[in-house]
Amino acid sequence: MIIDHIIIQLGLKRCTDKYGMYVLSLSDNDITMRCLYVDDLLITGNNKDAIKNLKFIMHYEFEMTGLGKLSYFLGTKFITIKLGIVMHQQKYICELLDRFDMTNCNTIINQSETNAKVDECITKDKVEVTMFKHMAGSQRYLCNSKPDICFAVSIINGKHE
Numbered sequence: 001m002i003i004d005h006i007i008i009q010l011g012l013k014r015c016t017d018k019y020g021m022y023v024l025s026l027s028d029n030d031i032t033m034r035c036l037y038v039d040d041l042l043i044t045g046n047n048k049d050a051i052k053n054l055k056f057i058m059h060y061e062f063e064m065t066g067l068g069k070l071s072y073f074l075g076t077k078f079i080t081i082k083l084g085i086v087m088h089q090q091k092y093i094c095e096l097l098d099r100f101d102m103t104n105c106n107t108i109i110n111q112s113e114t115n116a117k118v119d120e121c122i123t124k125d126k127v128e129v130t131m132f133k134h135m136a137g138s139q140r141y142l143c144n145s146k147p148d149i150c151f152a153v154s155i156i157n158g159k160h161e
Helices: 001-008 048-061 092-100 129-146 147-160
Strands: 021-028 031-035 040-045 078-083 084-088
Touching: 040 048, 078 092, 092 129, 129 147
Parallel strands: none
Antiparallel strands: 021 031, 031 040, 078 084
16 A cells, blocks of 8 residues: 555554554654544644654645544544543444434443353344344444443354354
């Protein structure tokens, strides 16, 4: 990819475990990160000059539009507060509940039973496989802001693959 080549030429290193994430660390106190997902680009860090320079180079190389301060990125809302940044996916969650006709469902505190075994249920009606895959896959993205559901989501997603 052309953009990958340019990013690496600028000195950013590709993260080995996060696809589309690049980091430039000049010291422990100076870091710039760039996250790319399809055509959405996020540049952040603690060095305003480094961010400005990276934006300038990227704008020169590619047709880009700067949207200003981060507020919404890939379904996640970001709010700056005095102590840092709060992120949530309330809009995405509401859209999922609406999409799967679950807006009136009951809430639970524990997302899965301890030591529960997931196996084929012979006595119940079969589920619609495509719908189940859409529901299970959609929940993977929620793990970004709700780490408490990661285990339950991984069990559900592991069963349908």
